[in-house]
Amino acid sequence: MKFVFEPSQIPAGVTREEWNDWAWQLRHSLKTEADFVKAGFELSREEFEGFSGGGKVFQIRTTPYYASLASKSVAMDPVRRILMPTASELAHGRQSMLDPLGEKRNNPAPRIIHRYPDRLLFLVTDTCSVYCRYCTRKHFTGQDEAFVRSADYEKALDYIRSRKGLREVILSGGDPLTLGDAVLDRVLSDLRAIDHVEIIRIGSRMPVVCPMRVTPSLARVLQKHQPVYLMTHFNHPRELTAEAAAGLRLLADHGTPMFNQLVLLNGVNNHPAIIQALSRRLLYLRVKPYYMFQCDPSEGTDHLRTSVEDSLAIQRELWGSLSGLAMPNLSLDIPDGGGKAAYVPNFEVAREGAVRKFIGWDGVEAEYVSPPPESILKPLDAETFFAEWDALKNAKA
Numbered sequence: 001m002k003f004v005f006e007p008s009q010i011p012a013g014v015t016r017e018e019w020n021d022w023a024w025q026l027r028h029s030l031k032t033e034a035d036f037v038k039a040g041f042e043l044s045r046e047e048f049e050g051f052s053g054g055g056k057v058f059q060i061r062t063t064p065y066y067a068s069l070a071s072k073s074v075a076m077d078p079v080r081r082i083l084m085p086t087a088s089e090l091a092h093g094r095q096s097m098l099d100p101l102g103e104k105r106n107n108p109a110p111r112i113i114h115r116y117p118d119r120l121l122f123l124v125t126d127t128c129s130v131y132c133r134y135c136t137r138k139h140f141t142g143q144d145e146a147f148v149r150s151a152d153y154e155k156a157l158d159y160i161r162s163r164k165g166l167r168e169v170i171l172s173g174g175d176p177l178t179l180g181d182a183v184l185d186r187v188l189s190d191l192r193a194i195d196h197v198e199i200i201r202i203g204s205r206m207p208v209v210c211p212m213r214v215t216p217s218l219a220r221v222l223q224k225h226q227p228v229y230l231m232t233h234f235n236h237p238r239e240l241t242a243e244a245a246a247g248l249r250l251l252a253d254h255g256t257p258m259f260n261q262l263v264l265l266n267g268v269n270n271h272p273a274i275i276q277a278l279s280r281r282l283l284y285l286r287v288k289p290y291y292m293f294q295c296d297p298s299e300g301t302d303h304l305r306t307s308v309e310d311s312l313a314i315q316r317e318l319w320g321s322l323s324g325l326a327m328p329n330l331s332l333d334i335p336d337g338g339g340k341a342a343y344v345p346n347f348e349v350a351r352e353g354a355v356r357k358f359i360g361w362d363g364v365e366a367e368y369v370s371p372p373p374e375s376i377l378k379p380l381d382a383e384t385f386f387a388e389w390d391a392l393k394n395a396k397a
């Protein structure tokens, strides 16, 4: 099956050239109630209240492109729920945390979040082109510091240099692709100059909310410093427009591996049909569906969070309809920096000794008999890899 990706609707009075220029998109961001009304949005009372208070909790901003994907008249529209503040953000939440991942406690150098021995986050900017209402990092995002101050930048690099156990650096923020190509090139060059940094990841929502950012020049910058993995953040099939598809094709053609991390959001994408459609289309565009996250209990997000039971039911439904390649892994970030808890459907229904009994997704019943523990051998060449294994395990975070 060939998927068709529809182009976005360019508003009257805007030229195609302007629309396809990412700098124009950022300059013409919608930030205020008046901007949205001028763009044709019929705001509900809840949304009006959101503008008067929500913006104080968390900045409001969207590109004209992303706004064009939202319904102008239906407040329950999935894209609109992602970008529009509402009074619900001000309600007292069931669990409401400014820093749900406990990042401030794992912050050994400016702009560095270091939780695991072999990888860390480097927050190169706090700016995003769209402030998603469910954002996990509201404690940091949107303070309008486009690029990390140079003294902090050097301290962050020194920290990365000093940690020999590091293998991966994840550029995050904010959105690193709001930075220009020259700045990105410099950051990637500085990281590539560090011998123990093997993998660089960039987490970005720009391919979703401002796909015109994906230019041939950007694709060449990422290609130059490979392996650079791009972690995209599509939440809904409607975000996969012709422009988004063109950007993803360009990056894939330049050899950038891409993985998608979605967040399950109440009234937005919490249905197996939507996740299936999104995953199939992403895979077709050479983006591997990677994580399906439970929404973090960030401040003002109660109305966007699904229950864990709802998420598990979605995942179980997907099991029979998506291949492993297309399947995103359901995961929850344990609050306060506890790391990830992964969920997979449990098809094991009984166990007796070495015999385990299963009922598969479509009702097939069968047993699996494990070999006895005394028959388990160590691979002959394991010694060769011991040093690397020990070094990683012993590296101190």
Ligand code: SF4
Binding pocket: 127, 128, 130, 131, 132, 134, 135, 136, 137, 141, 173, 174, 175, 205
């Ligand atoms: S793009 Fe990412 S960091 Fe920025 S507001 Fe959205 S979720 Fe938060």
